[in-house]
Amino acid sequence: MPQSIVLSTCGSIREAHEIAGALVQRRLAACVNILPVISCYRWKGKVMKEREWLLIIKTDSKIFSKLRRRILALHSYEVPEIVSLKIDRGSKPYLAWMDRALLSEV
Numbered sequence: 001m002p003q004s005i006v007l008s009t010c011g012s013i014r015e016a017h018e019i020a021g022a023l024v025q026r027r028l029a030a031c032v033n034i035l036p037v038i039s040c041y042r043w044k045g046k047v048m049k050e051r052e053w054l055l056i057i058k059t060d061s062k063i064f065s066k067l068r069r070r071i072l073a074l075h076s077y078e079v080p081e082i083v084s085l086k087i088d089r090g091s092k093p094y095l096a097w098m099d100r101a102l103l104s105e106v
């Protein structure tokens with residue numbers, strides 16, 4: 001399967017856990033890491049600095065549309081970050097595990 005990593009940020013740890021759990025439960029993600037970050041960005045003409053929670057979502061590129069729809073349904077942001085990065089290499093056993101974890105959804 002063509003695997004990818006999807007990045008998204010959340011404004012609260014509770015929302016991060018809710019989205020991560022929903023994605024793994026529905027087999028839209030094999031694994032989601034949740035990391036605290038400080039984000040600096042421009043929003044509505046102002047430079048903002050906020051604490052956020054970064055989701056590093058391991059998934060299959062073929063189900064990105066379903067994953068994106070689920071994130072949008074659960075996310076509180078007006079414009080949530082949903083960025084997909086292709087995995088071109090990795091540990092073969094880990095990539096095989098990802099395939100098995102996502103298998104029933106594809």
